Amino acid sequence: MNNEDIKTLKNNSFKVWAVFATSIGLVMLGILLVKIGMDGMHRISMQFFTSLPSRRAEEAGIFTAWVGTLWIMGTTALIAIPVGIGAGIYLEEYSKKGWWSSFLEINISNLAGVPSIIYGLLGLEVFVRLLHMGESILAGSFTLALLILPIVIVSTRESIKAVPKTLREASYALGASKWQTVWMQVLPAAAGGVMTGIILALSRAIGETAPLIVVGALTYVPFTPKSVFDSFTVLPIQIFNWVSRPQAEFLVNAAAGIIVLVAITIVMNGSAVLLRNRWQKNVKW
Amino acid sequence: METIRIEKKMKTNTEKQHEIVSAEFMPDENFSTKRKVMNKIETKNVHCWYGDFHVLRDVTIAIEPNTVTALIGPSGCGKSTYLRAFNRMNDLIDGFKLEGDVLIDGKNIYDKQMHVNELRKNVGMVFQKPNPFPKSIYENVAYGLRVNGINDKKVIDETVERSLKQAALWNEVKDNLHKNALGLSGGQQQRLCIARAIAIQPSVILMDEATSALDPISTGKIEDLIAELKKDYTIMIVTHNMQQAVRVSDKTAFFFLGDMVEYNNTKEIFNNPQQEHTRNYVGGRFG
Numbered sequence: 001m002n003n004e005d006i007k008t009l010k011n012n013s014f015k016v017w018a019v020f021a022t023s024i025g026l027v028m029l030g031i032l033l034v035k036i037g038m039d040g041m042h043r044i045s046m047q048f049f050t051s052l053p054s055r056r057a058e059e060a061g062i063f064t065a066w067v068g069t070l071w072i073m074g075t076t077a078l079i080a081i082p083v084g085i086g087a088g089i090y091l092e093e094y095s096k097k098g099w100w101s102s103f104l105e106i107n108i109s110n111l112a113g114v115p116s117i118i119y120g121l122l123g124l125e126v127f128v129r130l131l132h133m134g135e136s137i138l139a140g141s142f143t144l145a146l147l148i149l150p151i152v153i154v155s156t157r158e159s160i161k162a163v164p165k166t167l168r169e170a171s172y173a174l175g176a177s178k179w180q181t182v183w184m185q186v187l188p189a190a191a192g193g194v195m196t197g198i199i200l201a202l203s204r205a206i207g208e209t210a211p212l213i214v215v216g217a218l219t220y221v222p223f224t225p226k227s228v229f230d231s232f233t234v235l236p237i238q239i240f241n242w243v244s245r246p247q248a249e250f251l252v253n254a255a256a257g258i259i260v261l262v263a264i265t266i267v268m269n270g271s272a273v274l275l276r277n278r279w280q281k282n283v284k285w
Numbered sequence: 286m287e288t289i290r291i292e293k294k295m296k297t298n299t300e301k302q303h304e305i306v307s308a309e310f311m312p313d314e315n316f317s318t319k320r321k322v323m324n325k326i327e328t329k330n331v332h333c334w335y336g337d338f339h340v341l342r343d344v345t346i347a348i349e350p351n352t353v354t355a356l357i358g359p360s361g362c363g364k365s366t367y368l369r370a371f372n373r374m375n376d377l378i379d380g381f382k383l384e385g386d387v388l389i390d391g392k393n394i395y396d397k398q399m400h401v402n403e404l405r406k407n408v409g410m411v412f413q414k415p416n417p418f419p420k421s422i423y424e425n426v427a428y429g430l431r432v433n434g435i436n437d438k439k440v441i442d443e444t445v446e447r448s449l450k451q452a453a454l455w456n457e458v459k460d461n462l463h464k465n466a467l468g469l470s471g472g473q474q475q476r477l478c479i480a481r482a483i484a485i486q487p488s489v490i491l492m493d494e495a496t497s498a499l500d501p502i503s504t505g506k507i508e509d510l511i512a513e514l515k516k517d518y519t520i521m522i523v524t525h526n527m528q529q530a531v532r533v534s535d536k537t538a539f540f541f542l543g544d545m546v547e548y549n550n551t552k553e554i555f556n557n558p559q560q561e562h563t564r565n566y567v568g569g570r571f572g
Binding site for chain 2: 096097123158164166174175176184185279
């Protein structure tokens with residue numbers, strides 16, 4: 001074998017390895033989706049979405065769960081979006097670059113890697129007990145908001161950083177204040193990236209179970225919440241609940257619940273991708 | 286103390302008498318002193334630093350209104366820094382420091398009382414690379430009005446039209462005012478940036494190599510525009526194009542390594558430079 005043959009061989013074997021590595025993830029995901037689809041697809045019906053939880057598996061539904069998920073996601077978004085964008089703007093536009101801002105930067109990135117159960121314990125101590133929010137939607141939302149804040153902050157910073165300096169200069173040169181420049185030029189130009197980050201953050205939050213169980217989300221809720229002070233359950237907790245039942249019929253329900261959750265996540269991530277592509281097409285510098 | 290005051294008083298009285306006399310006998314001269322053109326822009330012993338780097342040393346210049354002044358010199362000589370001192374754009378850079386006086390209409394623009402946004406309303410700027418906002422043509426011109434609290438649609442409509450006409454762009458865009466400005470050609474974008482700058486009626490316009498990213502035809506249009514705008518504004522340009530400096534400017538300042546080497550009528554600078562460095566630079570021997 002001459003030198004060229006060895007090179008070709010190396011090249012090909014690396015290619016095979018790369019294809020294999022990519023396939024593992026895809027195949028696993030495929031198997032998972034097919035298995036769940038086979039188990040739960042026939043259970044998806046109008047009745048499944050409109051029924052309360054029940055002791056009889058065939059009558060049980062995810063009504064309280066998806067309504068609770070809507071409440072939790074809405075409230076979480078209301079808390080995390082303004083705070084996250086505000087912090088991102090401060091760090092990128094206002095704070096002086098120095099050891100303090102690098103310190104903050106490192107810590108925010110670290111926070112994104114903290115296990116979610118830790119956030120649950122923090123939420124239990126601070127929101128449920130210290131601030132007397134009780135085991136409510138509000139406490140759960142604050143906890144999830146903390147959990148996704150690092151993602152929102154980092155993505156806001158990144159997209160603000162990508163806005164060219166010349167745009168800011170143009171605005172300042174016309175007598176605009178910092179606030180006007182940020183609000184009327186920088187944020188709209190960064191909006192695509194910021195929104196993508198928010199959607200990705202929320203699609204992470206929608207699947208979180210552990211922190212919500214810690215702050216006291218109920219596994220059985222026979223009513224839908226009327227306000228943010230009510231107790232609640234969410235889709236992943238409902239699924240968790242069904243999976244832990246011994247009866248096989250409940251596993252079908254769990255599979256159907258997972259289909260709904262996966263569908264929501266795919267739609268959210270898909271719209272994030274769409275948004276990003278659209279934005280890149282529209283804005284050229 | 287007492288005597289000094291009396292002396293002063295007496296002096297004032299005699300001065301007054303003189304004035305009366307001169308007013309009676311030489312009304313024309315008195316009139317002309319009143320009308321004597323005040324310098325629009327003046328810098329006195331201006332020094333600039335970026336951190337420890339001393340980028341400008343002791344620049345003193347006086348500029349008359351309704352003139353075009355060209356700042357020339359090799360890259361890194363400090364001419365852009367000098368230009369950006371007049372709308373305090375350098376303030377955006379961490380570690381920038383300026384010493385000395387920069388006067389516009391006799392007022393020191395680095396005074397504590399001077400509001401930087403007010404200043405920038407009065408001193409418009411056009412940048413090297415056309416930088417329209419990623420919005421409609423109309424909104425680009427309207428932005429300066431909006432950030433300065435003008436929201437009356439009629440006023441904005443009129444201003445947009447007047448500014449675009451003044452920037453010689455109106456005929457090309459009047460049917461597409463609400464199209465995205467990023468769809469315009471480079472030369473059109475730069476004229477839009479000029480329209481945007483003059484919409485808020487500044488009295489000074491700074492142009493930082495405003496034509497360096499444009500083709501010769503667009504450059505020609507902008508140069509014609511500068512000659513036209515001179516009637517209403519005091520203009521300062523930074524340029525690497527020496528023919529351009531000759532074509533459009535009345536006065537030229539040559540900068541070299543942070544020093545303002547020579548400042549004179551453009552003709553003098555190019556035909557009869559007094560300094561060795563200037564002669565070499567305008568003669569194309571370096572730079």
